[in-house]
Amino acid sequence: MSATTANGTVTDKDYPFTIDNSPKPAILGIEDFPDDTIDIFGTVLFKENIAGNEGKVALYLAADSQSPSYLLKGSKSYEGKSISWKYSDFTGSRLPRSTWGNREFLVKAVASTYYGVTATVIKTMFDNTMIPATGSGCPYP
Numbered sequence: 001m002s003a004t005t006a007n008g009t010v011t012d013k014d015y016p017f018t019i020d021n022s023p024k025p026a027i028l029g030i031e032d033f034p035d036d037t038i039d040i041f042g043t044v045l046f047k048e049n050i051a052g053n054e055g056k057v058a059l060y061l062a063a064d065s066q067s068p069s070y071l072l073k074g075s076k077s078y079e080g081k082s083i084s085w086k087y088s089d090f091t092g093s094r095l096p097r098s099t100w101g102n103r104e105f106l107v108k109a110v111a112s113t114y115y116g117v118t119a120t121v122i123k124t125m126f127d128n129t130m131i132p133a134t135g136s137g138c139p140y141p
């Protein structure tokens with residue numbers, strides 16, 4: 001920025017600023033269903049991309065919170081600044097509770113913008129009917 005006085009004196013000053021185009025992912029919770037399945041749901045806030053899709057979300061699960069080894073469950077592109085997602089959007093079906101052996105598990109959502117900026121959120125999931133546990137040996141669906 002430059003400022004000039006009435007007598008012609010010029011002063012330049014730099015003012016740094018940051019433009020944050022990071023997506024804002026969130027994992028909101030679990031919904032139980034009578035058929036002994038669950039669906040995990042969340043949201044992502046993207047900055048607008050006037051050229052097309054705002055970004056994509058990749059969803060991962062891990063059965064061991066002590067040394068997680070994440071398994072990609074799917075990835076999906078989205079048009080819109082404020083999107084909602086659920087596990088079944090990525091896999092085509094809900095998560096069978098029996099597959100996870102009624103133990104806690106980790107959910108990781110990675111949101112990437114059209115411009116390549118990424119943000120990750122990880123959350124340990126279980127509900128009142130699931131017994132929190134750690135350790136391996138639980139098969140992935």
